[in-house]
Amino acid sequence: MLARVGVKSIDDLFADIPEEARLTDLLDLPLHESEMVVEKNFRTLAAKNLSPYSTPCFLGAGAYQHHVPSVADHIIQRSEFLTAYTPYQPEISQGTLQALFEFQTQVALITGMEVANASMYDGATSCAEAVLMACRVTRRKKAVISGNLHPHYRDVTRTTLQFTEFETIDLPTAAAGIENFDDHINSDIACVVVQNPDFFGRIQDLTALADKCHEAGVLLVVVVNEVVSLGAIKSPGEMGADIVAGEGQSIGVPLSYGGPYVGLLATRQKFVRQMPGRLCGQTVDQDGKRGFVLTLSTREQHIRREKATSNICTNAGLCSLAFTIHMSLLGEAGFTKLASLNHSQAVTLAEKLEAIDGVSLLNDTFFNEFTLRLPANAAEIVEKLATKGVLGGVPVSRLIPKEPDMANLLLVAATETCSTADMDDFVVALKEVLGC
Amino acid sequence: MLNNKGRPTQPTVDSNVDDSLETFTGNKGLELETPLIFEQGVPGRIGVDMADPKPVKSRLGGLERKESVGLPDLSEPQVLRHFVRLSRQNYAIDAGFYPLGSCTMKHNPRINEKVARLAGLGDLHPMQPTSTVQGALELIDDLAHWLKTITGMPAVTMSPAAGAHGELCGVMAIRAAHEANGEVRTRILVPESAHGTNPATAALCGYKVEAVPARADGRMDLDAFAEKLGPDVAGVMLTNPNTCGLFETDVKRIADLVHEIGGYFYCDGANLNAILGRVRPGDLGVDAMHINLHKTFSTPHGGGGPGAGPVVFSEGLAAFAPVPYVIQGENGFELVEQVEGDAAQSFGRMKGFHGQMGMFIRALAYMQSHGADGLRQIAEDAVLNANYIRVSLDDKLHSSFAGICMHEALFDDSTLKGTGVTTLDLAKAMIDEGFHPMTMYFPLVVHGAMLIEPTESESRQTLDQFIGAMRYLLDKATAGETDYFLSAPHFSPRRRLDETGAARNPVLRWIPDESADANEKTSVSAAS
Numbered sequence: 023m024l025a026r027v028g029v030k031s032i033d034d035l036f037a038d039i040p041e042e043a044r045l046t047d048l049l050d051l052p053l054h055e056s057e058m059v060v061e062k063n064f065r066t067l068a069a070k071n072l073s074p075y076s077t078p079c080f081l082g083a084g085a086y087q088h089h090v091p092s093v094a095d096h097i098i099q100r101s102e103f104l105t106a107y108t109p110y111q112p113e114i115s116q117g118t119l120q121a122l123f124e125f126q127t128q129v130a131l132i133t134g135m136e137v138a139n140a141s142m143y144d145g146a147t148s149c150a151e152a153v154l155m156a157c158r159v160t161r162r163k164k165a166v167i168s169g170n171l172h173p174h175y176r177d178v179t180r181t182t183l184q185f186t187e188f189e190t191i192d193l194p195t196a197a198a199g200i201e202n203f204d205d206h207i208n209s210d211i212a213c214v215v216v217q218n219p220d221f222f223g224r225i226q227d228l229t230a231l232a233d234k235c236h237e238a239g240v241l242l243v244v245v246v247n248e249v250v251s252l253g254a255i256k257s258p259g260e261m262g263a264d265i266v267a268g269e270g271q272s273i274g275v276p277l278s279y280g281g282p283y284v285g286l287l288a289t290r291q292k293f294v295r296q297m298p299g300r301l302c303g304q305t306v307d308q309d310g311k312r313g314f315v316l317t318l319s320t321r322e323q324h325i326r327r328e329k330a331t332s333n334i335c336t337n338a339g340l341c342s343l344a345f346t347i348h349m350s351l352l353g354e355a356g357f358t359k360l361a362s363l364n365h366s367q368a369v370t371l372a373e374k375l376e377a378i379d380g381v382s383l384l385n386d387t388f389f390n391e392f393t394l395r396l397p398a399n400a401a402e403i404v405e406k407l408a409t410k411g412v413l414g415g416v417p418v419s420r421l422i423p424k425e426p427d428m429a430n431l432l433l434v435a436a437t438e439t440c441s442t443a444d445m446d447d448f449v450v451a452l453k454e455v456l457g458c
Numbered sequence: 459m460l461n462n463k464g465r466p467t468q469p470t471v472d473s474n475v476d477d478s479l480e481t482f483t484g485n486k487g488l489e490l491e492t493p494l495i496f497e498q499g500v501p502g503r504i505g506v507d508m509a510d511p512k513p514v515k516s517r518l519g520g521l522e523r524k525e526s527v528g529l530p531d532l533s534e535p536q537v538l539r540h541f542v543r544l545s546r547q548n549y550a551i552d553a554g555f556y557p558l559g560s561c562t563m564k565h566n567p568r569i570n571e572k573v574a575r576l577a578g579l580g581d582l583h584p585m586q587p588t589s590t591v592q593g594a595l596e597l598i599d600d601l602a603h604w605l606k607t608i609t610g611m612p613a614v615t616m617s618p619a620a621g622a623h624g625e626l627c628g629v630m631a632i633r634a635a636h637e638a639n640g641e642v643r644t645r646i647l648v649p650e651s652a653h654g655t656n657p658a659t660a661a662l663c664g665y666k667v668e669a670v671p672a673r674a675d676g677r678m679d680l681d682a683f684a685e686k687l688g689p690d691v692a693g694v695m696l697t698n699p700n701t702c703g704l705f706e707t708d709v710k711r712i713a714d715l716v717h718e719i720g721g722y723f724y725c726d727g728a729n730l731n732a733i734l735g736r737v738r739p740g741d742l743g744v745d746a747m748h749i750n751l752h753k754t755f756s757t758p759h760g761g762g763g764p765g766a767g768p769v770v771f772s773e774g775l776a777a778f779a780p781v782p783y784v785i786q787g788e789n790g791f792e793l794v795e796q797v798e799g800d801a802a803q804s805f806g807r808m809k810g811f812h813g814q815m816g817m818f819i820r821a822l823a824y825m826q827s828h829g830a831d832g833l834r835q836i837a838e839d840a841v842l843n844a845n846y847i848r849v850s851l852d853d854k855l856h857s858s859f860a861g862i863c864m865h866e867a868l869f870d871d872s873t874l875k876g877t878g879v880t881t882l883d884l885a886k887a888m889i890d891e892g893f894h895p896m897t898m899y900f901p902l903v904v905h906g907a908m909l910i911e912p913t914e915s916e917s918r919q920t921l922d923q924f925i926g927a928m929r930y931l932l933d934k935a936t937a938g939e940t941d942y943f944l945s946a947p948h949f950s951p952r953r954r955l956d957e958t959g960a961a962r963n964p965v966l967r968w969i970p971d972e973s974a975d976a977n978e979k980t981s982v983s984a985a986s
Contacts, residue, residue, distance in 0.1 A: 023918060027845040027862075035841045035862055036736050038705035043741040045834075051607050054829030057569045063826060064819070068578030070593030074586065081583040084810055091506055093538050095575075098760075101552030102545035105566050108762035110558070110897075112957075113950040114889055117548035118761035121541070124495050127967040131528045137966045143619035143764070146810035174810040177797075181780070181806030182626075185633050185664040225519050255521045269810070278574075279594050280584030280811025281619065282764030294964060300762065305960035308945075313952040317960040324654035324900070328667040333658035335622045340760030347541055350495050351505030353531035358523070359508060365518065366511035387519035408587045416585040423796055438508060 074277070074413050078444035080371070082391040082435025083221075083416040084145065084172050084247045085280060086272045089439055094274045094347040098340050108300075108336060112315045113307075118339070119314035122302040125346040132252045132349075132357070133266040134259020135288035140300040141342040142285030142334070145247050145269025149175040149215065150182035151298045151332060152267040152287060156213035156241045157188045158296045158331065164188070165213050165243075166206045169195040170220035172247055173421040179215070188212070195422055197222055197384065197393070197431060203231060207238050213265070217245040218258065221421075223388040223433070225255055232262025241265060249273055249286070250437075251389040253361025265289045274348030275341045284341035295321060298332030360438060364390035367436040374449050375434065379458045384431065391435040393418070397456060400432040406455040412448050489951060492543040496968045499530020505537050547951040548761070549894050555920050557847075559866045559897035559909025560653070560701060562731050562753035567827060570756065570820035579819055584811035588793055594815065595784050595791035601822045602784070605749060605768055608833065609727075610740025613776035615783060616768045616813040621728055622655040624748025624767025625695070627780060627808055629663045631746055631771065632693050632722045634778040634805040643692035643721070649678045651702055651901040656695045656726060665692060672903050676702040676859035676868075680711060687719050693745070697726035699733065701901040702859060703844065703866035703909065713743025722746065722775065730754045731913070732841055732865035735834030745772040751814075755821035766817035777803040782812050839914035840865045843921060847910055850925040854932045858904045865913070871906025879935040881906040883943035886954065887934075890947045891927040 029035060036044065055063070079087055098104065102117060109115030109122075122140045129138035142148040153165045165183070167176055167190050180190050191211075193201060203214055214235055219225045228244060235242045244258035246268040258266045268286035275283055289297060295318065303317035321331040352360060368390040376383050380397035396403055400417035407414035418431035436445070484491045492498075516522065532540075549556070556563035574580050582594055602614045618624035629646070636643050646660040650669040657667040668686055673679045678696065694716050698706045706712065713723045725739055725747040731754045733739075739747050751757045751766040759765075771779055781804050782795040793812065797804045828836065841864055848857060848867035855869040871881045885895030885908075897909040912921060935943060947953065 023842055023846050027842070027849050029845075029862070032838045032842065035838070035845060036705075036733075038707050038862065038864075039733070039737045040707070040710050040742070043710070043737050045736055045738065048830040048834060049607055049735050051604060051830040051833075052826070054832040055826050057567075057827065060569055060823055060826045061573060064573035064576060064579065064823065067593040067597050068576045070596065071578040071582055072586065072590035073578045073581050074583045075577065075581050079583065081585050083585050085584050087583060089508075091534075093505070093534060093541075097538070097541045097545070099571060100542070100545045102548040102550045103761055104571075104758045105551040105563075106548045106761045107556070107558060107561055107563060107759040111549070111885070111889065111895055112955045113886070113947050113952045114547075114549035114894065115761075116951050117544040117546065120492075120494070120544055120547070121761075123966075123968070127494075127496060128529065130967045134525075141763075143623060144810050147619065147623075147808075172810070174807060177807035178809060181630070181808060182662075184806065185630065186662065187664070225521050227519075227521055253523065253527065255518055255523055257523065257525075260525065276575075276580050276816070277583050278580055279582040279591065279815035281809070281814040282766070282816050283810070284764075294966065301964070301966055303960040304965040305956045307952040307955045309953050311952060313955045315955050315957050315960050317957065317964055317966075320961070326658070327654045328657035328661040330654070330658040330661075333622045333626060333655050333662050334620075335655050336620050336763040336765055339763035340758065341764055343761065346495075347537065348506075349529065350532060350537045350540070351534060352529070353499065353504060354527055354529040355502070355531050356504045356506045356508070357527060357529055359504075359511070360506070361523075363508060363511040365516070366514045369514040369517055370512060372517070386517070387521075388517050392517075405587055405589065408590050413583065413586055413590070420585065420795070423798075 077411045077413060078440065078447045079413040080415050080434045080436060080440065080448060081413050083421065083433050084174065084269060085277055086248055086435060086437055087277060087439050088272050088437055090274055090276055091348055091351050093351060094344045097347050098344050103340065103343055109316060112313065116313060119302050121343050121346050123304060123314050125342045126302060128346060128349045129286050129288050132249065133268065133288040134257030135266055136291040137294055138286065138288035139297050140302050141337040142287055142299055143338060144281060144283040144285045145267065146175045146178040148267040148285030148287050149245050150179040152243045152265045153179050153183065153213060153215060154188065155296050155298060156243060156265060159293050160212040160239060160241060162210060162212035164191055164211050165215060166191045166203060166211055167193060168201055168216040169193040170201065170222060171215060171217045171245060172221050175245060197428060200226065204234065207234055207240055209238055211240045213241040213243045215243040215245060217247065219248065219251055219389050219391065222385055222393040223391040224385040225387040225389060228261040243267060248390065250361050250364055253357040254365055254389060270345045274344035282338060282341055284338040284345055296331060299334050300337045363438045367438065367440060368392065371434065371436040371445050374445055378449065378453055380456065390437055391433060394432045394434055396430045396432055399429050403455055407451050410451045412451045414448055414452060490543045490546065492540050494968050495540055496530050498536060498540065499532055501531050503531040503533045505532055505534040554892055554894065555916060555924055556894040557896050557910045557912050558894060559911040560728060560900065562911060562913055563759065564756055564913040565915035566756050566758045567824060569827065570823045573823050574816050574819040580816065588791065592790050595793065597822060598784050598818055599791060601818050604822065604825045605770060608734065609747060609770045610738025611770035612773055613771040613779060614768055615779040616818065617780045617808045618748060618767035618769055619809055619814055620763065620765035621748055621750040621767045622659060623808065624769045625655055625659040625726065626662060627769045628724045628746035628748060629659055630805045631775045631778040632724065633663050635722065635775055636692055638803060643690050645691045647683065647686055647691060647694045649696060651700055651903045652695065652697060653701060653726065653728065660695065676704045677706050677708060680708045683712065684715055687715060689719060691719055691721050693722035693724055695724045695726060697728060699729040699864040702868050703863040704859060705864055709742045717743065728753060729865060732837055734837040735830065736837050745775050751817045751821040756824045757817045757820040764814060764817065766814035778805050780804055780806055780808045836914045843912040843914060843916055846921055847912055847925060851928055854929055866909055866911035868904060869908045870904045873932060874906065874935060877935045878940040879943040881908055883946060884931060884935065886946040887931050887943050890949050893924060893927065
């Protein structure tokens with residue numbers, strides 16, 4: 023091959039690299055290992071972690087432990103899905119494209135919106151992109167952000183906007199009560215961003231807020247970071263949302279220590295040309311057969327360059343496929359049943375925990391996650407519970423530090439994966455560490 | 459040879475049967491159609507077995523969903539069959555050669571998938587106490603060490619979820635550094651051959667993008683670059699090797715010039731595969747560079763994601779990196795999750811939680827499998843394969859730039875001039891030959907560009923077959939068989955699709971009635 027290329031050695035192929043920067047020795051890294059050794063290395067690392075599937079786990083705060091059906095994980099490992107790229111050649115990418123079209127439809131259906139895109143990186147980036155989109159749609163520059171939006175979503179949105187012409191107005195966290203947006207809704211505002219259920223688990227009817235927003239030409243962005251809730255509660259679309267930004271991890275996507283997940287973005291048909299990200303559309307081929315293509319790409323960076331609606335180039339492909347498969351398995355009956363099961367689990371757990379001396383429930387409404395006020399520092403309690411093999415919730419202070427009022431608050435989630443025995447273990451362990 | 463019915467199995471050669479004959483089902487042998495999932499539901503079916511909810515007093519506050527969602531009900535085998543059928547309508551690197559330039563479609567080893575699914579790695583919750591995830595944090599720290607060593611850079615952030623997200627991270631750090639210095643700079647220089655995400659990213663960071671032209675040899679025009687530099691320039695975004703598949707020979711001079719005016723050098727690391735173990739970007743004056751784990755380090759492309767785009771930083775930019783990051787504390791590994799204390803200069807947070815852990819696991823498995831020796835061989839084989847294609851086609855196709863290329867070979871469409879066949883038509887004919895087409899019409903600086911990236915994964919036999927097919931097609935095109943190309947592809951699950959119609963009247967979701975009509979028209983029937 024070297025002779026065909028017309029060079030004497032491999033080194034000749036790298037002659038364009040400045041001589042003083044060329045590496046002559048190998049990098050200071052280990053040499054290659056066999057598959058068997060590599061596997062063992064990872065087993066060793068895995069053994070240093072506590073798997074939440076092998077112990078009672080009540081963690082949530084934006085990522086939820088659910089059962090992923092084996093069909094979903096099997097299909098996403100098929101070579102044809104796993105090792106294909108973005109469907110640039112639609113004639114030989116109909117599998118990916120049809121699945122994306124189905125994904126878009128499922129997301130639109132569960133959120134109660136007209137259209138959805140082919141996914142974003144995750145819920146937090148989706149939230150930031152929703153705000154940018156609202157600014158483009160309204161040609162306004164300020165976004166009002168609820169204090170009860172997941173802190174990571176707030177931070178990502180603020181970070182994303184910080185060097186643009188747009189700005190966020192961040193309302194203070196209101197752990198104990200409902201927020202009042204009235205003073206902030208006016209004709210300068212592009213959108214109001216609220217999460218439902220909110221960071222503390224509280225469910226709200228956003229219909230009145232939507233009406234107020236619309237009177238002032240303000241868009242309502244609703245963030246949903248537990249999509250299973252949409253099977254049990256009124257959809258954001260029904261409440262009047264203009265854009266829904268969500269985290270789809272709960273459906274089909276493993277926890278994977280926080281990523282990769284799948285961001286959802288849904289909106290009204292009339293805003294579709296201001297949407298970020300990839301979109302798949304239905305069309306026909308030259309024989310008249312139905313087929314699917316990536317469409318409206320004139321919004322995108324490879325055509326529009328610096329004038330694009332977003333710099334995003336890919337979507338969360340395989341995670342959106344896992345979502346689509348899991349949602350297809352659930353169907354109407356399964357999705358609503360899963361939601362109902364999650365709610366009943368959470369209610370059962372809340373009742374058990376509320377009964378412990380000194381422990382109180384902060385919120386009166388919730389879906390599968392709620393906030394407890396403990397008689398002691400929640401972060402310390404969580405550490406003590408972990409030593410007993412119980413992953414007993416997320417201390418609010420991990421996400422909202424330096425707020426003395428919140429030091430004792432604990433977020434607790436219960437999904438279909440926890441058994442009655444898990445709940446009882448949690449109650450016993452919590453009583454022990456609280457000394458009651 | 460007779461089969462068990464005593465009939466010969468040899469096909470009848472002079473058959474008058476038309477290949478385009480329709481079947482009752484719309485299927486053609488192994489080519490199996492499947493309707494939309496929404497057209498297959500039968501009420502009462504369910505594909506997931508779960509316990510019945512216990513009756514409890516609702517805490518939903520009267521906000522129960524009253525309207526149906528509209529999802530179809532299916533059984534598990536139905537869903538499985540649907541997605542298996544869909545999968546068979548996809549081309550994939552596992553099935554064949556996928557020389558999509560700038561995308562690095564290399565082999566994805568399955569050990570990566572296996573270890574990413576181990577209990578204790580793939581199923582960790584991001585908000586577990588750090589005391590219960592020491593192995594996960596060690597893994598991230600170890601991957602960071604490999605990335606810093608490979609690039610010769612002192613710091614790395616693992617947050618970004620993709621290449622373009624990494625670019626955003628790098629340019630935000632640049633802007634944060636200038637602002638910390640009390641400086642307002644307004645321009646970013648980007649070569650005109652750059653990937654579209656570069657200018658889109660710079661714009662999202664509030665910069666005015668200025669394009670720098672290329673020289674006749676495909677490298678950035680150094681004189682034009684120097685002329686555009688000034689105290690208001692925040693930095694340069696340069697892809698190296700560049701999108702023409704060439705090493706920027708003046709890279710060190712470019713770095714020096716941008717540093718002289720107080721600017722930073724952002725390197726788009728999309729093409730790192732070509733230089734692994736051969737040169738370290740840190741030795742070329744780079745200040746920030748993203749690394750596409752889904753290209754260079756073999757995490758699967760998955761039909762368009764998920765990716766991961768960690769960014770390495772120079773000393774000058776490291777303090778501005780986003781949160782979170784892993785540090786070694788007194789009691790083991792810790793996570794710095796807030797912008798405060800040592801992270802006070804951080805420009806913020808880019809993503810929920812701690813980055814694309816699933817991709818980190820796969821990339822580290824790939825690195826360990828290759829080691830320092832294997833990583834260097836990756837670059838060598840990738841560059842050799844690309845040059846082999848270049849010299850084997852350049853009597854038939856016009857190489858855009860003379861001389862050795864790096865990991866990808868770039869041709870223009872001058873050979874096709876006057877044939878009535880375009881780069882697109884040629885690509886569609888390649889589909890009939892069983893190949894995924896090369897990248898078309900990118901970079902924009904070359905007319906009718908064909909960017910071919912074979913990667914190190916391909917054998918000489920595969921390359922020879924591809925080269926043979928390309929030469930055959932080019933001969934056919936120049937011999938005037940234009941119609942063959944205009945009607946290609948002939949043998950794919952779908953023929954050319956009406957993309958103009960799709961954009962003019964966007965149908966972005968299934969809607970019951972319209973869909974039923976479309977289904978009738980296209981004679982695709984439910985097979986279940």
